[in-house]
Amino acid sequence: MKDLLIQLDHNSKKALYEQIYAFIRNEIADGKISHGEKLPSTRLLAGNLQISRSTVELAYEQLVAEGYLQTRPCAGYFVCDISGMYEWKQENRKETAEHIRQMEQKRSENYRITFSPFRVDEEHFPFRLWQKLNRNANFADDPSFFHAGDSRGDLRLRSVISSYLHRARGVNCEPEQIVLGAGNEYLLLLLAQMLGSNKVVAMEDYTYIQAAWTFQNMEYIVAPVGMDESGICIDEVKSYGADAVYVMPSHQFPIGTVMPLKRRMELLQWAAAEPDRYIIEDDHDSEFRYRGKPIPSLQGMDDGNHVIYLGTFSKSIAQSVRVSYMVLPKKLLGRYLSDCGFYSTTVPRIQQEVLYRFLENGDFERHLNRMKNVYKTKQECLLRLLKKQSWVKKIYGENAGFHVNVELNTTLSEAEVLALAEGKHIKLFGLSAYRLKKGEVQKPVILLLGYGNINEAQIKEGIEILSELLDPYVEKQG
Amino acid sequence: MKDLLIQLDHNSKKALYEQIYAFIRNEIADGKISHGEKLPSTRLLAGNLQISRSTVELAYEQLVAEGYLQTRPCAGYFVCDISGMYEWKQENRKETAEHIRQMEQKRSENYRITFSPFRVDEEHFPFRLWQKLNRNANFADDPSFFHAGDSRGDLRLRSVISSYLHRARGVNCEPEQIVLGAGNEYLLLLLAQMLGSNKVVAMEDYTYIQAAWTFQNMEYIVAPVGMDESGICIDEVKSYGADAVYVMPSHQFPIGTVMPLKRRMELLQWAAAEPDRYIIEDDHDSEFRYRGKPIPSLQGMDDGNHVIYLGTFSKSIAQSVRVSYMVLPKKLLGRYLSDCGFYSTTVPRIQQEVLYRFLENGDFERHLNRMKNVYKTKQECLLRLLKKQSWVKKIYGENAGFHVNVELNTTLSEAEVLALAEGKHIKLFGLSAYRLKKGEVQKPVILLLGYGNINEAQIKEGIEILSELLDPYVEKQG
Numbered sequence: 001m002k003d004l005l006i007q008l009d010h011n012s013k014k015a016l017y018e019q020i021y022a023f024i025r026n027e028i029a030d031g032k033i034s035h036g037e038k039l040p041s042t043r044l045l046a047g048n049l050q051i052s053r054s055t056v057e058l059a060y061e062q063l064v065a066e067g068y069l070q071t072r073p074c075a076g077y078f079v080c081d082i083s084g085m086y087e088w089k090q091e092n093r094k095e096t097a098e099h100i101r102q103m104e105q106k107r108s109e110n111y112r113i114t115f116s117p118f119r120v121d122e123e124h125f126p127f128r129l130w131q132k133l134n135r136n137a138n139f140a141d142d143p144s145f146f147h148a149g150d151s152r153g154d155l156r157l158r159s160v161i162s163s164y165l166h167r168a169r170g171v172n173c174e175p176e177q178i179v180l181g182a183g184n185e186y187l188l189l190l191l192a193q194m195l196g197s198n199k200v201v202a203m204e205d206y207t208y209i210q211a212a213w214t215f216q217n218m219e220y221i222v223a224p225v226g227m228d229e230s231g232i233c234i235d236e237v238k239s240y241g242a243d244a245v246y247v248m249p250s251h252q253f254p255i256g257t258v259m260p261l262k263r264r265m266e267l268l269q270w271a272a273a274e275p276d277r278y279i280i281e282d283d284h285d286s287e288f289r290y291r292g293k294p295i296p297s298l299q300g301m302d303d304g305n306h307v308i309y310l311g312t313f314s315k316s317i318a319q320s321v322r323v324s325y326m327v328l329p330k331k332l333l334g335r336y337l338s339d340c341g342f343y344s345t346t347v348p349r350i351q352q353e354v355l356y357r358f359l360e361n362g363d364f365e366r367h368l369n370r371m372k373n374v375y376k377t378k379q380e381c382l383l384r385l386l387k388k389q390s391w392v393k394k395i396y397g398e399n400a401g402f403h404v405n406v407e408l409n410t411t412l413s414e415a416e417v418l419a420l421a422e423g424k425h426i427k428l429f430g431l432s433a434y435r436l437k438k439g440e441v442q443k444p445v446i447l448l449l450g451y452g453n454i455n456e457a458q459i460k461e462g463i464e465i466l467s468e469l470l471d472p473y474v475e476k477q478g
Numbered sequence: 479m480k481d482l483l484i485q486l487d488h489n490s491k492k493a494l495y496e497q498i499y500a501f502i503r504n505e506i507a508d509g510k511i512s513h514g515e516k517l518p519s520t521r522l523l524a525g526n527l528q529i530s531r532s533t534v535e536l537a538y539e540q541l542v543a544e545g546y547l548q549t550r551p552c553a554g555y556f557v558c559d560i561s562g563m564y565e566w567k568q569e570n571r572k573e574t575a576e577h578i579r580q581m582e583q584k585r586s587e588n589y590r591i592t593f594s595p596f597r598v599d600e601e602h603f604p605f606r607l608w609q610k611l612n613r614n615a616n617f618a619d620d621p622s623f624f625h626a627g628d629s630r631g632d633l634r635l636r637s638v639i640s641s642y643l644h645r646a647r648g649v650n651c652e653p654e655q656i657v658l659g660a661g662n663e664y665l666l667l668l669l670a671q672m673l674g675s676n677k678v679v680a681m682e683d684y685t686y687i688q689a690a691w692t693f694q695n696m697e698y699i700v701a702p703v704g705m706d707e708s709g710i711c712i713d714e715v716k717s718y719g720a721d722a723v724y725v726m727p728s729h730q731f732p733i734g735t736v737m738p739l740k741r742r743m744e745l746l747q748w749a750a751a752e753p754d755r756y757i758i759e760d761d762h763d764s765e766f767r768y769r770g771k772p773i774p775s776l777q778g779m780d781d782g783n784h785v786i787y788l789g790t791f792s793k794s795i796a797q798s799v800r801v802s803y804m805v806l807p808k809k810l811l812g813r814y815l816s817d818c819g820f821y822s823t824t825v826p827r828i829q830q831e832v833l834y835r836f837l838e839n840g841d842f843e844r845h846l847n848r849m850k851n852v853y854k855t856k857q858e859c860l861l862r863l864l865k866k867q868s869w870v871k872k873i874y875g876e877n878a879g880f881h882v883n884v885e886l887n888t889t890l891s892e893a894e895v896l897a898l899a900e901g902k903h904i905k906l907f908g909l910s911a912y913r914l915k916k917g918e919v920q921k922p923v924i925l926l927l928g929y930g931n932i933n934e935a936q937i938k939e940g941i942e943i944l945s946e947l948l949d950p951y952v953e954k955q956g
Contacts (some may be wrong), residue, residue, distance in 0.1 A: 015809065017753070058753040076638045120624065127618040134828075135613050139796070140605040145596065146796045146931075182660045182824035183626075189667055193695040197675070210820050217671040217817060219697070275495070275536035318617065320827035322660075325481075331493060339695060342688050346660035346824050349798035350612075442757075 004040060008049055016051055020059035028068050030081055036117035037078040039069065095195065112425040113462040117254065119453035120315055124374050126367055130358075137353040145353065148344040152336075153180030153184055153325075157356040161325055164359060169283060170296030171309055173327045180325050182346035184312055185214045187326040190343070191308060192218035194335045195244065202242035204232045208253050210248060210280065224436035227252070231259035234266045234364040244278045245271075248364065250286040250295045254434045254448050256405060257395020264298055266357065271306035278329075281308045287368050289400040290376045305329050313355070315402070316368060323347055323355060378451040378459065385463040386449075391470035393444070402452035405431065408445040410473045420469045426462055430465065482518060494529055498537035506546050506557055515645055517555040523613045552776065590903040591940040595732065595881035595929035598793055602852050604845055608836075615831040623831065626822040630814075631658030631803075635834040639803055642837060647761060648774030649787055651805045657814065658803050660824035662760065662788055665804040668821070669786060670696035672813045673722065673756065680720035683712045684733050684912040686760065689724060702914035705730070709737040712744045722756045723749075726945060728764040728773045732912045732926050734875020734883060742776055748786035756807075760788045767878040780907045783807050791833070794846060794881070801825055815846050853880065856929045856937065862926075863941045869948035871922065880930035883909065888921040890951045895923055898947045904940055 006023045008016055020113035027033045042060060046053040060077050063069040069077045132152065139145050158175040160473075165171035175325040181187040188211060192199075197219045203212055212222045223240035226233050231252060237245055245267065249259035259267075271277045281298045289295070299309040309327035317323075328336055347350075358364050379398060386406060387391050393409040410417065415429040421428045451459060484501045486494055487579040505511045517523075520538060541547040547555045572856050630636060636653040643649035659665040666689060670677075675697045681690055683702035690700045701718035704711050709730060715723050723745065727737035737745075749755045767773070767937045777787040787805035795801075805901050806814055823830075847950050857876060864870050864884060871887040888895065892908040899906045909924040929937060 018812070054753050061754060105680055122617075122621055122624050125617055125624075126615065131613070131616050131618075134616075135609070138605065138609050138612075139600075140609075146600050146603075146798055148792075148797045148800065182664075182826075183822050183944055185821050186660075186664065186824055197697055213820050219675055275532050276539060314626075319626045319822070320624055322626065322822070322824060322826045331496075334496065342691050343659050343663050344797070344800070346664055346800055348660075348800045348826065348829055351826055351829065 004045060006045075006049060008051070015387040017055045017058040017062070020045075020049075020056060021062050024059065024063055024154075025068055028063075033079050035079055037079045038075075039079070041076055042209075092340055096252070110425075111427040113402075113454055113458045113465075114427040115429065115447075115449045115451070115462060116427065116453060117401075117429055117448045117450035118319070119450065120318060120402070121371060121374055121452055123379075123455065124371065125318070126363070129363060130354075133354045133357050137350050137357065139350070145349050147349070149343055149349055149352075151341050151343055152176075152178060153345050153347055154349070154352045154356060157352050158325075160356060163298075164364070165172045165309075165311070165327070167365070168365075169311075170300035171327060172300055172304065173309075174330075174346070177328050177330060177333065178325050179328060179340075180323060180347050180352070182324070183314070184284075184310055184324045185210055186346055187310060187324055188214045188280075189218065190336075190340045191280070191326065192220060194332060194339050195276075199243040200240055201280075202232070202237040202240055203436060204247060204252060204255075205436040206254055206431060207436060208248070208284070209244070209434050209436070211282070212436055215246075222436065227255065227257060229257070232263075232267070234263070234270055237267075237270060242388040243276070244280060246280040246282065247298075248281055248282045248284060249298045251289070253282075253284060253401070254397070254405065254431060256399065256401070257297075258292075258295055258399065260290040264301060268298070268302055268306065272303070277306060279307045280310065281307050284312060285315045285401045287316050288372055288375055288402070290372070290379065291399045292427040299327060302329075305331055308332070316364070316371075317358075321351065321355075323351065333358060339452040375452065378454070378456060379404065381456045382449065382451050382459050382463070385460065389463070389467055389470075390474050391467065403429075403448045404448050404452040406447045408447065408470070409475050410470060411475050412445065412470075412473045414445045417447070417470070421466065424465050424469065426465055480547055482523060484523075484527060486529070495540070495627065498523075498527075498534060499540050502537065502541055503546055506541075511557050513557055514701045515557045516553075517557070523938045525711075527529070542609060551678050586666060588903075589905040591932055591936045591943075592905040593881075593925075593927045593940060594706055594905065594931060595879075595907055595926040595928035596797070597928065598796060598880070599849060599852055599856075599930055600796075601933065602849065603796070607841060608832075611835050615828050615835065617828070617887050621800040623827050625827070627827055627830075629819050629821055629823055630654075630656060631823050631825055632827070632830045632834060635830050635837070636803075638834060639919065642842070643775075643787075643789070644804070646843075647789075648778035649805060650778055650782065651787075652808075655806050655808060656803050657806060657818075658745065658801060658823060658825050658830070660800040660802070662762075662790055662794070662802045663688055664824055665788060665802055666692045666758075667696065668814075668818045669758070669804065670698060672810060672817050677721040678718055679758075680710070680715040680718055680723040681914060682725060682730060682733075683914040684727070684732050685724070685914060686762070687912050687914075689760070690914055693724075700914065705733065705735060707735065709735045710741075710745070712741070713807045715745075715748060721754070722758060724758040724760065725776075726762060727776045728761055729767070729878040730806075731762060731879070732875070732881070734772055734877065734879070736770075736877065737776075742779060744760065746776070746780055746894065748782070755784060757785045758788065759785050762788075762790060763793045763879045765794050766850055766853055766880070768850070769856065769877045771816040777805060780807075783809055785839070786810070794842070794849075795836075799829065799833070815893040853930065856932075856934060857882065859934045860927065860929050860941070863938065867941070867945055867948075868952050869945065881907075881926045881928040884925045884927050886925065886948070888923055888948060888951045889947075889953050890923065892923045892925075892931065895925070895948070899944065902943050902947065904943055 006020055008019055042053050042056040046056045064071060068080055070080050071077055097318060155175060158178040161178055162173050162175045199214050200221045200223055202223045202225045204227050215222050223242055225236040232247055249264060251258065267279060271279050279298065284296055297309060299307040312324040313321050383398060385393055391409050392406055394407040395404055397405040414432055418428050418430055429448040431448060484498055486497055500552065504800050520531050520534040524534045538547060542549060547559055548558050549555055633653060636656040639656055640651055640653045678699045678701055679693050680701045680703045682705050693700050701720055703714040710725055727742060729736060745757060749757050761775055775787060777785040790802040861876060864873055869887050870884055872885040873882055875883040892910055896908055897904050907926040909926060
């Protein structure tokens with residue numbers, strides 16, 4: 001049995017159980033207590049530390065819940081095997097969540113320039129029009145505005161979304177297949193309830209990390225799958241025995257890959273081989289495509305049974321409107337109604353009405369066309385500047401969206417680059433935050449340079465400052 | 479082995495697997511196939527029906543997922559035991575979900591009078607004020623309105639909610655403990671992710687049924703606990719080995735019980751006996767109390783560690799605003815941040831701003847006072863009329879909220895009463911829809927007569943029609 005030399009700080013703000021929990025967790029993570037070792041009983045440890053037994057129990061239970069310990073009846077607590085195939089540990093995630101929270105806090109500390117790949121333009125928003133729509137949608141207009149209404153959202157709004165998706169994205173669906181929700185993660189929470197727990201979902205690694213966390217919260221196993229130049233590797237999907245795969249075929253985040261037809265067909269064939277296999281297609285930002293012809297959705301190529309299509313107004317309007325939509329295959333509609341049909345919609349009725357009017361009279365598509373030009377101009381400015389820099393090795397992912405990926409020519413690590421920029425009040429985003437398989441150091445350093453919410457002057461200023469910072473560390477060519 | 483005489487309809491809109499699934503499910507539910515019986519293999523049944531094997535597999539897998547069948551390796555599919563302690567079957571729930579959906583549809587069929595216990599008054603809403611607040615909260619005002627902001631919701635809004643809750647409900651909390659979300663169910667989804675799966679949650683039976691379904695979707699075991707005149711029976715909570723208990727101590731829905739101090743203390747003691755036990759206090763409508771002194775929240779009596787407090791603006795403003803709040807014990811804050819802190823808020827930023835202004839300048843509490851009088855007047859009218867009726871045996875639950883419970887003096891069943899009223903385009907709500915333990919016929923018949931969204935003329939007309947319908951069926955006194 002392992003002896004635990006825990007130093008408790010009774011004056012700490014941190015609760016005693018948390019101190020015990022953190023100590024043991026770190027010992028396990030550092031390999032100081034190994035797989036299979038038995039921990040002292042709660043009674044013994046409580047006696048040694050002169051604290052109540054329930055405090056120790058609480059710490060142990062937390063460790064059990066997080067998969068660090070397991071109990072064996074009548075035998076006690078033993079350390080679990082935390083290595084293995086799905087090694088993307090809870091631990092990493094907690095650190096990342098904390099990291100993101102810190103980032104959120106720092107946001108309010110007013111960076112001089114934020115190269116965010118998520119923020120949308122705030123200068124060219126149709127303020128007047130939006131205000132007019134808001135002013136005109138009142139409770140007094142229609143008594144039904146008081147009621148939450150259909151669980152999936154207002155039928156008229158779902159109808160205009162369905163036409164828009166068909167026209168713009170080649171999506172084939174009836175309004176009845178559309179479910180509105182307050183953000184993609186909420187819709188994924190619903191989906192996980194419908195598909196059932198303990199499924200394996202394969203995800204592109206790198207990916208939209210919040211989706212992975214959502215699946216994990218729903219007790220899904222997230223299988224991180226490698227990508228080649230065509231996107232997700234189907235053989236790896238198969239080797240994981242995945243029940244579902246979450247992909248962004250039209251513009252992969254954060255890499256920018258467009259999945260070619262051949263890979264799409266392979267993916268659809270994989271799904272069609274079993275009746276309850278699904279492809280979750282997150283079509284997050286393909287409204288903003290600057291080069292090449294528009295790429296229709298994977299959903300439109302399917303027989304209607306295997307693709308769950310996700311889209312959002314977070315990028316096409318604003319993150320704060322909190323409206324996303326999910327297109328379900330018809331065969332899942334019954335399951336939706338029985339498992340999730342009792343939930344009231346998460347989108348306020350008036351918000352639905354405003355959106356309906358925005359879409360219905362064509363304003364939305366006019367807005368998209370205007371914004372596409374705005375973003376394209378910003379991107380051209382950024383690319384022009386980047387191409388002159390010796391610290392830039394390679395640029396990719398410039399066909400769509402709000403960011404380009406920049407592979408750096410530098411002797412620094414990603415963390416060092418981010419910290420240097422931070423010192424000059426510039427917020428940068430590194431690729432490694434979107435990695436599922438943690439642990440390996442990201443080499444080469446790749447930045448996600450977002451330009452959605454900065455103007456040309458800020459882009460120029462930002463790149464100038466970055467040049468000052470990065471020029472001294474350019475790697476000499478061998 | 480059981481032979482299955484399934485008649486497939488190849489012209490039906492219903493998919494073949496659904497027809498097979500529904501047939502077998504009904505056979506099991508009706509007891510025509512018993513616990514332990516073996517079903518024909520997928521190969522055999524597919525051959526008999528001349529359809530593909532994968533179609534049969536899909537039907538079987540659905541039945542496995544729903545707990546009707548189980549697989550034994552190398553042996554095949556067997557019927558599960560669907561009776562037992564937690565006998566509140568998925569089946570019932572599906573029917574109820576379908577029932578609710580039908581009810582929703584019928585709503586649009588324009589009932590003459592709806593005695594809904596959920597709908598709020600739509601005549602006395604402060605339309606002008608709300609429109610003004612809406613008009614004045616624009617994206618142009620503040621760049622931060624574009625961003626989703628804090629995962630828990632805007633800090634200023636959480637601050638005014640925290641003061642309001644302290645003043646009006648005796649809740650002790652800091653703004654940091656408050657999490658806003660698009661409805662109670664969404665907050666329960668978050669809570670279940672934080673507390674972990676496979677927990678047992680004890681609920682009052684009868685209860686707010688959507689909360690039970692939400693817990694079930696999150697793989698919780700819902701333990702239906704009886705109530706006496708003081709509310710939930712603690713001994714039963716203990717006998718189920720519950721990890722959490724979901725209660726409405728200030729005004730139980732749908733019964734109307736107020737939990738007295740002694741039972742509250744017992745409940746708090748139960749929770750305090752283990753470090754990770756929680757009481758979920760749903761304080762859904764105690765803003766509207768008409769008799770006796772206000773009843774402070776259970777949260778305010780706790781040491782701050784065991785009560786999770788839930789409240790909503792659905793009843794105090796409108797169901798369609800989709801804003802609820804959850805007050806977490808401080809010790810759960812870390813878990814919230816690590817497990818759920820990455821979720822963007824589900825409440826649109828502008829909606830938060832409107833609410834903030836409504837609360838901040840006192841309009842909300844003025845609105846509550848005004849509405850309390852509106853509801854009280856309607857309730858008095860209803861009670862006056864009910865007391866004259868021979869079909870009314872007993873009235874209770876009139877101290878708060880939007881409905882009174884009326885025990886009928888009738889030879890009819892609840893379903894018959896509802897159907898009779900439906901024939902006259904009157905929508906009634908029976909108590910049995912809120913029962914967890916299904917199966918037993920509800921006797922005596924108890925109606926939830928809601929008066930929130932009907933005026934005095936409609937109340938009079940409705941009771942007159944009900945009298946015509948029910949007078950012929952009054953039970954003769956023995």
